[in-house]
Amino acid sequence: MTGVLPVALEDATKVVQALLLSGKEYVCVMRLHKKTAEEKVKTVLSEFQGRLLQRPPIRSSVKRRLRIRTVYYMDFLEMQQRDVLLKIGCESGTYIRKICFDVGEVLGCGAHMHELRRTRAGPFTEDENHVTFYDVLYCVSKWRESEDEESLRKIILPMEKALELLPKVHIRDSAVAAVCHGAHLTAPGVLSLETGIEKDDEIALFTQKGEVAAFARALASSKKILTMDHGFVAETIRVMMDRDTYPKMWGKGGNT
Amino acid sequence: MDRINAPWEMERKLLIKAEEETDARFGCKPEERPLKDYVRLGIVNLDKISGPSSHEVTAWLKRLLDISHAGHGGTLETSFWEAGKSQSDRCSTRSFGRCD
Incomplete structure (x- = not known):
């Protein structure tokens, strides 16, 4: 049996959970x-x-x-x-x-x-990013010999790709650290969201730079979240981002 | 029965709730991560060949990239005959095929 087999490296193995269900x-x-x-x-x-x-x-x-x-x-x-x-x-x-x-x-x-x-x-197909054993072997040895970063980057995709099919919610910079420490997402932290989210759906929380912060469960539908001005919007299931990437902003009278 | 829309055939639109500038000092676009982080937070969309199992393929990639762990999304099971062959190559006690 052959074909598409996404392999997650090191800390990206956290996204496998989402991928297995796709x-x-x-x-x-x-x-x-x-x-x-x-x-x-x-x-x-x-x-x-x-x-x-x-x-x-x-x-x-x-x-x-x-x-x-x-x-x-x-x-x-x-x-x-x-x-x-x-x-x-x-x-x-x-x-x-x-x-x-x-x-x-x-x-x-x-x-x-x-x-x-x-x-x-899931989101992985037989497109231009689909690499064979030979591609991997070639690119890795090229990188080892010439230290040409690009050849290694060519065969690897950011883990965000694995969450492409999940509905996304983009959050404020000030909410990122809280979510990364396991807090639930509250309404003021939401900047934008995708249509079609229903209560209890699995969603992905993204920063404005397009990095994934966490994998979460929606506590309300897209329509409702859009009109909410306070209260919990999503329950964090799994944190993907390193905790200290963004500074802690809670308890400082900020937006979150 | 009729065709159902697969998850990849669904279209989603973006709804804007509020706007804000992001602080360039923290985090970075996934494509612009330094190489070490790019690998650590990366996925390889591998074209599995017939023969070795998904687990063997993953272990092979792990060794090649010299990383601490790797995991694959969704086992692509080896067929009965392939499993027999690959196990008989190693002549393990659980070989299903002929052990030459």
Whole structure:
């Protein structure tokens, strides 16, 4: 199995938590066990869009209890003899191997997953930042030999990239240190926010410079936050930034 | 069933609540971090090849960059056959494939 595998370095490993829960996209070759009409395959595949009940396969790394997973889309790309090429967008924790098997059962002919490639993990895709082993090896040795910083920077992305799909709230400089010490975010600390936040949604708190301060849970919707002038707006779950990056401003009669 | 909008297909707009200038003395744009911090707070979007497991790949990157720890987001499981092969290469007791 190949494809997109974001690897977080050192202190960036904190963002893995957010990344593990994000959706994935795969391109997969499903092999049918008998020749089947294309139309029939397409019809059955479309039935697999939506919420699915899945029991993880025997050889899996999680507890084998029945769980519900959402398949956002299941696109039929091509079919050659008994091989079907698919593109699947799904929630994290969906087993594609299991979907292929189940599609085979519904078709009545049996099927299995032949090949799989992940084309997306949350915000990470097969774009120009997607690097191979060889790219990494080349750039690292180039950096070691010539101390050319740029070659190392080329293969690494700032951890903020991993939080791109989360709704963002930008906060005041004076609120950053408080949040980084674990405080909840209050309404006056908010400068701007994105639409579509609902109460209890996971959000990311950003500084004006675009650095991530913390991973948080919203305590109100976007609409409500916009009109609030006091009170808690978000509950800090995980601090990402070093505590002493911004100066402490609380208790000094400032805005927070 | 109909197609559902995936998280990456959602569009969000920015709502402004207040405006303020940021103090240039503290923090910096993520792209402008000094190299050491850039690596420490960085992510590699790696193209995993078939064969080694996600954990092996991560450990390999960790050694190459000479850093204290690294973690990957979402295991890309190795297939039954690949797992068998790679384990039989090492001839561990848990090998699923043939041990040549």
